[in-house]
Amino acid sequence: QVLRRESPRNEMYNIVVASPELWRPREPSPAADDSSASSGIAADDDDLLGAPPPELDAANEFVDEEAHILMPDDTTPLHAFRGQFAALRAEPCSEEVWSRFVALVDEMTAEAAVIVKLPVRSDGRSSGNRTAIDPGDAKAIQSLYRRNRRRAVRLILSGEGQSCEVAVPLVEEHFRRVWAPSTCDTDIFPQVDGRDPVPMGPFQCADVSKRLGKFENTAPGDDGLTYRHWKKLDPECTVLTEVVNMCLRYKRVPPAWKKAVTVLIYKKGAKEDLGNWRPISLSRTLYKLYVGCVANRLTAWLTTNRVLSQCQKGFLPADxxxxxxxxxxxxxxxxxxxxxxxxxxxxxxxxxxGAIPHPALEAAIQSSGAGADFLEAVRDIYDGASSSVSVAGGMTADIPVRSGIKQGCxxxxxxxxxxxxxxxxxxxxxxxxxxxxxxxxxxxxxxxxxxxxxxxxxxxxxxxxxxxxxxxxxxxxxxxxxxxxxxxxxxxxxxxxxxxxxxxxxxxxxxxxxxxxxxNIVPPLSTLAEIIDIGLRIARSMLAPWQRIDALKTFFYPSTVHLQRLGVFPKTDWARVDSILRPEIKKTFYLPQEASGEYLYGSTKRGCCGIRVLAEDSDIAAVDSAFKLFTSPDQRVAEDAAEHAEEVTKRRISKEPSIHEVGAYLSGEDEGVFREARGTGVASVWSRARNASKRLNVKWSLDGAPSVTHEGTVMGRKQRRAVMRTIRDTLRLKRSDALIAKPDQGRAVECVAAHAASSHFLREGDFTRFADWRFVHRARLNLVPLNGSSSWRAGDRRCRRCGYNTESLSHVVDHCMRYTALYLARHNAIVTRIKKAASTKFEVLSENQALGDQGLRPDLVLKKGPNIYVVDVTVPFDNRMEAFKAAAAIKNEKYEQLRVDLAAQHRCDAVVVPFIVGALGSWDPANDGFMRVLCSRSYANLMRKLCVSETISITRDIYIEHLSGVRQ
Known part of the structure; x- marks a missing residue:
């Protein structure tokens, strides 16, 4: 079931329901609009209330299929193919085995499309136009963002891309000419001997999983399957690893993988000139996963063996x-x-x-010493490759690609x-x-x-x-x-x-x-205005709130790093951007202005939102960039950096500096030889690094191997790529700790910070309704409007329903007797999750039945082999971790005698398992010991998300019912 809720800005959001067997929306009933039903609510807090959403048409339904595909034993329907692939791998190599493998890959691909419910795809020959999407249509843009984040953001910022209007016959003629075979003089490639070839042994599941995780969910190939689909279908990549390794073993790819669709992206110039359109190849995601794994090995081989000139920086892991x-x-x-x-x-x-000849690619591989096996694998990728070209007027026929490389591969x-x-x-x-x-x-x-x-x-x-x-x-x-x-x-x-x-x-x-x-060029002021405009467009877009935050983190903030490295704008300009975006970000989280900034800018590892501070990032980038120059693998760059830093220091102190004095200069030292020295007034990468290091308290050491130290963490050459991330994370953690230390807004955050699952919905909103999003951030900071929620609030502080002397959030969502049935429903939802996870490996001895002389009724008694687990669920309020520890201690004491009796009765070990989830969705890390026994790792990750989201959902409904008097 998918619902729609209208926000105060007339936005529409898809609300993802956790699981149909556990969550059923009640029949819509009119909510009270007047404030008399909810005394103590300020006018600007009305967004926590609202009319129940109308149901969407079934055709527009979106449910996260992970909850239905993944089973407790960590399998999906796709895993039925694993044994068949393994059997083929065990057979000797032959053409007949390869043919069976290709057929099995095609069968698996077709089955995957059925499992994820892909619509039937046409051949697309009639038209190359995609369905136009209005970025102002909330439902459409949110759906697009789930499928293709990059395209959705591009649509928000610049509208739908231009389509090539050149006639299909002319396009086909052009690309037949461009992709026709071409030649080169292979004598230009010097032969290098003595290198170990590119490794071509089988990949581990971890290798394939890591590579799959790095892919952005962009447009798929002709099978329609995206990287997101494969991640859901094979979380541990056990099946996909079999497929990749079979291709690597045979140094071949299935014929279907060699067909692609080429789309044209307009660059600039005359639109009728096809040379002004960049061709991007859309291949099947399974193909790109295979070549992506191979590319990782090739990258490592190129850098380890210093195959390429150090003057070449493209496509390599360096700045x-x-x-x-x-x-x-x-x-x-x-x-x-x-x-x-x-x-x-x-x-x-x-x-x-598009013009590089294939013989040049082969000659480059052969002469570099990459090995015959690698050459054979690459040759097969291009042998028989073809592509059709999509333009506004339709699609060309398949055109053989006998020259050039596949852009996008x-x-x-x-x-x-x-x-x-x-x-x-x-x-x-x-x-x-x-x-x-x-x-x-x-x-x-x-x-x-x-x-x-x-x-x-x-x-x-x-x-x-x-x-x-x-x-x-x-x-x-x-x-x-x-x-x-x-x-x-x-x-x-x-x-x-x-x-x-x-x-x-x-x-x-x-x-x-x-x-x-x-x-003598001056950076245009319009650039800073454009940066602000981009941030505001995303923050004010019709994306779901978690999508807006993800878009800012994924696209907006990273796009500023290059400008920060180059020092194009001073720190004050970046601070201005922060101040403009901050209110929009608070609105996205539905936080009032008094909400602590640490919650926005603290670490996601401590229950906060992990938003970047651009002014701070500009300082970190200055330090990071200077250090990267000192430690560059390009010896010319590193030597010039040392020489330049020495020159700048010399101008500052008017004498030849020692290496220690250069380090002191970069550290922002003002004493000693720097006491009387004045700045030169000329900005450089080193002066920016000095000022930034002083503000960040970063210390430089250039004696021997260069290193920088921040908050006790020393980073040398081996950590050169982690400097920016390390400093930023340290500052975020300090902000999170400051928030947790706050007596009011930090209480629940301490519990949330204990486990990453408690904030799992921040990125993708998994299993989270929009109404829950509006509630949970305020609630965790104790900023929801209640009579007794603030010590300074004047007037009646009693509970409006039961008359208890203080109407606090903990009272409403955990202790008000009016909602006992709802508390029980929240509790039972978690119990049902545990029972489902235990269904494949455990025997259920009892469920909510009176046991022992005391007649206690634990939620579940499970048996697995020689072990019995007395499981009892509790949902305390998130009031610091001591509340969770106290709840666990009560459960252990309560069931201790029953544990002893069960152990004696069944002649096996027995243990009491207090299973704790906070009322505001805090996952108790103590649950994880039992989770490791209960189910597989992937299913445990899913179950944590579901328990957290369902708890938040029911808690929110209790709170809104308390305010409005209307059953949610």
Whole structure:
């Protein structure tokens, strides 16, 4: 059953019901609209009340299928295929076994589509148009966000993407030409011997599960199955690992995986020119999982063996974009400070990914020493590959892909940088300074003279031509800066095969890896306004509240990190963005303004919401970026960083600094040699790091291996990728601890912080109604309107229903005798969950039956082998962890004699299990010992979510009934 509730802003939200066998909505009844039924409620708190929602049409139903697919023994219907795949793997390799495997994969794929209830898909030949979605339609945009977060956010920010209007026959003709076989000069690839090949042994389930978890739930292939579907169908990836390993063993993929659909994404320029549309390949998710696992191994092999030029940063696990931008800015800075000439050219490779010949990919693999097995696996991926192209007018026929790589394939980017690496190495040569900055097909040439740059441009053209790639002079640009007087830009023309490159003038900028680069350029103020606008658009969108928070965390906040690394805006600007977004975020959580900020910005590990503080992040990014330069695997970058930091320190203290003094400078030290020193007034990555380190209390040590220390945690070269995360998490935990220490708003949060399951719904709203979301955050901070909820509230503080002297939240949801039946229903829902989980492994000896001489009635007595478990559920109020411990102690004392009697009667061990869930959804970590015995790990995770959400749901209904007098 899925419900709809209208919010005060006329938004509509889908409400996910935990489980149909345990949760049934009551018949709608009119709620009281006047405040007389709920004395003590302020006008601005009316959003906690509201008319019961109308039911949605069944066709619009959305239920999280995980609650129905996953069984207590950790299996789903898909696991029926596991034994069949294992049997095939045990047989010797043969064409007949491979054919049976392919048929079984097709059968499993079809069964998966049935299990997740995918609609029947047409072949899509008639039209390439997707159904238009209005971002103002709450139901539609929320549904889209569950399927494809990236597209939903793009729709909110910029509307539906433009469709290519070029006629289908012309599109087909174009791509038949582009994907036609092409050749290259393989002599450009130097042979390297002596390397161990790329490992091609079987994957472990953990490897496949980790890779699956990293995929964003974007558009699926022609089977319609998304990564989310596979995660639900095979949580531990036991079946998927069998499939992946079978493909790896045979170094082949099923024929259906080689077919893709290509969609065109508009870039810029004339829309009738198909060269201005980026082709993105949509392949089956099972295929991308397989090549994603292989890509992980290839990445590790490339970095471990230092296969590629260090000037290439694309598709590799490093902060390449920041390093390249910093390096380029250093080049331009040296022109000014060393009275030298520096010349730069940005080169554009025409359709680089689509034009790279397949022989170049094979030659790159073969010459690098990756191994014959890896080469065979890659060759099979492209052998027989085809794609249709989707445009506004429909779909082309399948077109053989005999040239280029598949954009959107996890492996293709790595293959491309391997193929282009000889050109990058040629341009860099043996120079100690950077001569080329490469990020995949983005090439930036750097030279000390006009002649040198022209030679480099010619060499790039010649090398790329050998690979079958061409440069587009119309999209290339150049910059010549002279540090000699008059300092500035020189109007020098550079040629590409006789065609001039566009020269940048003073004040003009080229966009290089997301940064504006030029001479005397000023960051446009519109950029900051655009950042604020993006945040507000998401925060005010028609997404469900948990989706809005997830969108901010996933897309908005990470998008600011690159600008923070580059120091484009000062900390005060980021603080302004925080102050503008904060009220919107509080509205999303339905929190009043007096709600503690620590709840928003504290750690999710301690029951808080984990929102980023941009002003704080700008400081952390400054420290992190400086440290990454010091510890860069690119030796040229690391050496230049050490030299530059020393230069900046020298200007500050007017003498040659020691390595200790450089570390003290970066630590923000103001004593000693820094007491009388004044700043130079010139901002740099090091001055920003100094100021940020001082505010964050970060200490630098450059004696020996560079390291930074924050709050006692020392981070060296091996932790270079964890610096930003570590500092941010430490600051979040401090805020959470400060909240927990508060006498009023921190009481329930202490219980929530004890286990991650207590806040499981923060990201996806699993099993959570919108009405529950509006209630739970206020309730956990004790900010719900009640007569006795605040010590300073004047007037009658008695319970409006039973007359108890203080109408507190704990009284209403746990102790008011008027709601005894509802308390029992909440309790029984948890008992039913336990019984269901025990159904496959336990014998139920009794359920709510009088036992022993005392006639006690434990909720369940379960037997498994030589062990008996006396299980009794209790739902205390979330009033610090001591309340949970006290409740457990009462249960243990109460059933101790019964435990002894049962152990003697059955001649086995017996134990009392107090099973505790707080009334506000706090999961007691002490339950987990029994959960490990009760069911599988995956089902235990599901059961925790269901128990928490159902408890919150019923508690909310009790509270609203108390206020309104209307049964919910």
């Amino acid at each position: 390449g974009a920041f390093e390249h931008v910093h390096t380029l800015n250093r080049v331009l800075e040296k022109a000014r400070t060393h009275a030298a000439d520096k010349c730069v050219a940005w080169l554009d490779v025409s359709n680089a990914f 996890p492996l293709s980017g790595l293959l491309f940088i391997m193929a282009i690496d000889p050109v990058v190495a040629l341009l860099q040569g043996e120079s100690a300074d950077h001569k080329v900055l490469a990020f995949a097909d983005d090439l930036c040439l750097v030279a000390n003279s006009t002649t040198e740059l022209q030679v480099s441009i010619d060499a790039a053209h010649h090398g790329l031509s050998k690979l079958g790639l061409q440069l587009n002079a119309a999209k290339c640009a150049s910059l010549h800066i002279s540090g000699r007087r008059p300092v500035g830009v020189r109007d020098t023309r550079f040629l590409l095969q006789g065609s001039p490159l566009r020269p940048l003038a003073e004040g003009e900028a080229a966009t290089f890896l997301g940064a504006q680069v030029g001479f």
